Amino acid sequence: MRFIFLIFFLLIISFAGHAQLNDLTRLDFTFIPNKGSDVEYTRSRFLVNYPLKLKKEGEYLLLGIDYSNVHLRFKNDELPFDRDLLNDFKLLDFTFGYTKPLKNEWRLGVRFQPGISTNLTAKSLNANDFVFSGDVVFIKSFENDIGRLSRLIVGLSYSQNRGYVFPLPFISYYKKFRPDWSYNIGIPKTNLQYHLSDKHRLKLFTQLDGFTSNIQNGALVNGEEYAEIINMSLINGGLQYEYHFTDHLQLDVRAAYNFSLSNKLKDGKNNTLLTIDNDSRSYFRAVLKFKI
Template identity: 55%
Template sequence: MSNTFRVLLCLLIFCCSEVQAQLSDLARIDYTLIPNAKSNVEYSRFRALFNYPIKLKDDNTYLFLGLDYSNIHLRSEIDFPFNTRDLNDFQLLDFSIGYTTPLRNNWRLGVRFQPGFSTNLVADALSIKDVVLSGTIAFIKQGKKYNDKSTRLILGVTYGGNSGFNFPLPFVSYYKKFRPNWSYNLGIPKTNLQYYFSPKHRLKAYAQLDGFTSNLQREVPIIDGEAAESINLSLILTGLQYEYHFTKQLQFYARAAYILAINNELRSDNRDPIFSLDNEAKIYLRSGIKFKI
């Protein structure tokens, strides 16, 4: 069984993604840490994004313009058999263009295109290899609310050029609030179960994908004459998230998760893996604040 097939199988069974959240977040700042407990590499990420909505018509048709920036740092506790000076810091920047408009029978179309770059910025200028493209197209149907119960169906497809999973993923989601203090979201690639302690306090059990892909502007010579031209980190994890809602739109969140699968590797020009940096990390932590629609 190939590594790609294993990853796809895990996605269909476990995964959750932040695609839906990115479609509704107007601004977000968060910090992620994968400590080096039981592993040799520590991973940290600072991320900030914003989307500015522009109303185009009176029927709730909007254009969204935004930026999504990440600074990623890798720190190793051991010496690898090659020079790692170009493997410490990575910069990711996406320019986001989104569009949403209502359709017939309570359906809504959502489209997002994200050109950008993902690189370690050790050269004097950007190149075409630093460029990444991402995008999402989704059809959303909001069900009717009845006795504080609501449903939502989303059908679509998404692709993230710097997400750590460089292939298109189906985007299928069914959300239901089945009791005043319980809701669930089932689908591909997102699944969670949420409990509402109060309007301000919530706890969510979830599964999620995370990771990144970045170009290496200078080739990193590896053993046996091979050279790495990109780095890829992909994670499949599950855990708990606590949320504190200051208002309906503004919230703080903190996550603690167990890493089910990790793949942290250097790749050749044609994306073949040539060296594994670390695949033993098990703890994943994240906290942040966001403003939603």
């Protein structure tokens, strides 16, 4: 049981678009329709994680692979760039995580993810295709007199292939305040969860999401400048339904409203060359996971 909680603490540091539970295997599909916008977004994702116990008491290593295919379908035929260069992107991350106990019942979690994020239109990879992500968090759990768990996580998160490419604070406070109710307040995700039964759960959530990728050889924009980076960032909130087939196999279905959604083409210095119209407010996601 202690091993399960340790790996859970390490994996919870992952960002939105990244796994936020103790997943060993995960299939993930996200869809944003092009209603009210010039672009339709779909993302298919697969990841595998494998935890290893180290020699020292309480220390663990996590190894994993995280692959995503992002497909963009542009509705407007008059957009000022070659749509064929920007309709398909590959994201591949290799996960190396480490966790150890600290004094006063605190725990350290560290994760490093080198990888690639690119449209693969050139014959080979180049330096701009390579990205990295990293997280450092400190975790402490509490239990009150009637056995209800609370947990605090604080730290820093950075990723070059998510929607927000700058260091973000990771703050999470979880509390189960009634037998069937719990909440998690923080950045990048906040939720309120109700346990209908052992198999059925409902969750209200808000989150950050998106992706950033290199554009190999660039894409000519307005016949003048070359875009070398594509960035999509969003903030949304909605309802999640969970069905637990077993203690380890789970299906999540989400429907959300996009409060903010931005699609930008940028040059190599991160200057915005073009903002693609995207007023789509709908967000749908389905996740099948096998977890510890």
